[in-house]
Amino acid sequence: MASGAAGFRVLALVLFMSAFATAAPSLNVGHYLFTCPFAEAIIRKTVFDAVSRNPGMAAGLVRMHFHDCFVRGCDASVLLKSTPGNPAERDHPANNPSLRGFEIIDQAKAQLEALCPRTVSCADILAFAARDSALKAGGIFYNVPAGRRDGRVSRLPEVTQNLPSPTFNAQQLIANFARKGLTADEMVTLSGAHSIGISHCSSFSSRLYSFNATLAQDPSLDPAYAAFLKAKCPPRSKAAQADPTVPLDSITASTLDNKYYLQLPKLRGLLTSDETLYTSPSTSRIVASNAMNGFAWSVKFAKAMVKMGSIDVLTGERGEIRKLCSVVN
Ligand code: HEM
Ligand SMILES: *[C@@H]1O[C@H](CO)[C@@H](O)[C@H](O)[C@H]1NC(C)=O
Numbered sequence: 001m002a003s004g005a006a007g008f009r010v011l012a013l014v015l016f017m018s019a020f021a022t023a024a025p026s027l028n029v030g031h032y033l034f035t036c037p038f039a040e041a042i043i044r045k046t047v048f049d050a051v052s053r054n055p056g057m058a059a060g061l062v063r064m065h066f067h068d069c070f071v072r073g074c075d076a077s078v079l080l081k082s083t084p085g086n087p088a089e090r091d092h093p094a095n096n097p098s099l100r101g102f103e104i105i106d107q108a109k110a111q112l113e114a115l116c117p118r119t120v121s122c123a124d125i126l127a128f129a130a131r132d133s134a135l136k137a138g139g140i141f142y143n144v145p146a147g148r149r150d151g152r153v154s155r156l157p158e159v160t161q162n163l164p165s166p167t168f169n170a171q172q173l174i175a176n177f178a179r180k181g182l183t184a185d186e187m188v189t190l191s192g193a194h195s196i197g198i199s200h201c202s203s204f205s206s207r208l209y210s211f212n213a214t215l216a217q218d219p220s221l222d223p224a225y226a227a228f229l230k231a232k233c234p235p236r237s238k239a240a241q242a243d244p245t246v247p248l249d250s251i252t253a254s255t256l257d258n259k260y261y262l263q264l265p266k267l268r269g270l271l272t273s274d275e276t277l278y279t280s281p282s283t284s285r286i287v288a289s290n291a292m293n294g295f296a297w298s299v300k301f302a303k304a305m306v307k308m309g310s311i312d313v314l315t316g317e318r319g320e321i322r323k324l325c326s327v328v329n
Contacts, residue, residue: 025316027145036116040128046108047132055254058133059197060100065130070180071162073312075151076122079325092159098200109325122325123148127309137196138256142302149319152328166203166271170280173273180311186304188277188286195260198245201233204271209235220275222267261291
């Protein structure tokens with residue numbers, strides 16, 4: 001009995017001390033409850049209005065959060081503009097010209113600066129905006145732990161080193177997400193974001209015209225779908241540098257749902273990185289289960305978004321709260 005009580009006291013002391021040992025502050029839900037109580041409501045209204053005007057903005061904002069988090073952590077480095085001598089992430093070909101929604105973040109930030117100056121970070125605004133986009137486009141709701149601070153560094157070459165390429169196979173995608181602490185299941189589940197939004201032809205045209213030395217067309221692409229894509233994406237001539245776009249999910253293009261996974265067995269995944277999730281034995285079962293159960297997928301998606309949103313965040317005294325999201329203070 002006595003030793004049990006002593007054991008409890010030791011345990012209590014260890015727990016008490018570890019509360020201080022792990023002093024690095026973490027993210028928490030309701031972070032702005034006392035410092036800027038209407039922050040989340042203002043961001044939500046700004047995002048909902050923007051998505052009502054242009055449904056594609058939901059896709060843009062979800063993708064922007066992903067591109068932020070995978071390069072230098074979720075620190076809003078993706079929002080910084082290039083400066084003389086420092087090309088920023090934002091100007092990498094993976095982001096420029098396709099990344100969209102910058103002006104929505106700027107609009108929310110301007111309102112928040114008027115109401116509670118230097119309080120709400122751009123990195124948090126982006127995390128909330130991605131969440132509100134998932135709510136508006138897919139009815140998926142989750143709480144976003146906040147308290148991220150904004151970074152002061154953005155370097156273009158780091159995008160190549162950290163973001164997955166659309167030509168990656170499943171093994172490469174699993175390895176890329178693993179470096180960010182995300183599992184194969186989370187990688188496949190987050191790829192469900194490709195049930196909304198668009199892709200430029202340049203991101204997949206090698207599948208249509210230059211697959212490998214013997215085949216022009218990717219055999220893991222449904223021939224009828226390939227014909228549709230070729231009509232939308234003619235071979236690029238030097239004269240016409242236009243780069244048209246097509247929906248990533250041609251069935252429910254502006255609804256964030258699990259229909260994306262039903263396209264993959266039909267060989268109608270648009271990017272190599274989509275189709276490989278079905279053709280690779282290491283991920284095909286995850287595709288099948290996400291295809292079968294939309295609710296289970298949406299729960300996993302929300303959890304994975306929260307986890308992605310915590311990659312290498314700056315908290316406490318690190319980083320800063322930017323005044324304008326596109327420039328450091
Ligand atoms: C698994 C690895 C991934 C690869 C290789 C990849 C690649 C791409 C590419 C190439 C595009 C089209 C860009 C263009 O040509 O315009 C795209 C679009 C998009 N991606 Fe991903 N992506 C991946 C994962 C993710 C994740 C994890 C998310 C978010 C959770 C995401 C969200 C989106 C969205 C919403 C779009 C549409 C954007 C728009 O319409 O503006 N992607 N992705
Ligand atoms: C081209 O791809 C096909 C289908 O994946 C494959 O069977 C063939 O060996 C490849 N050819 C070359 C030269 O890599």
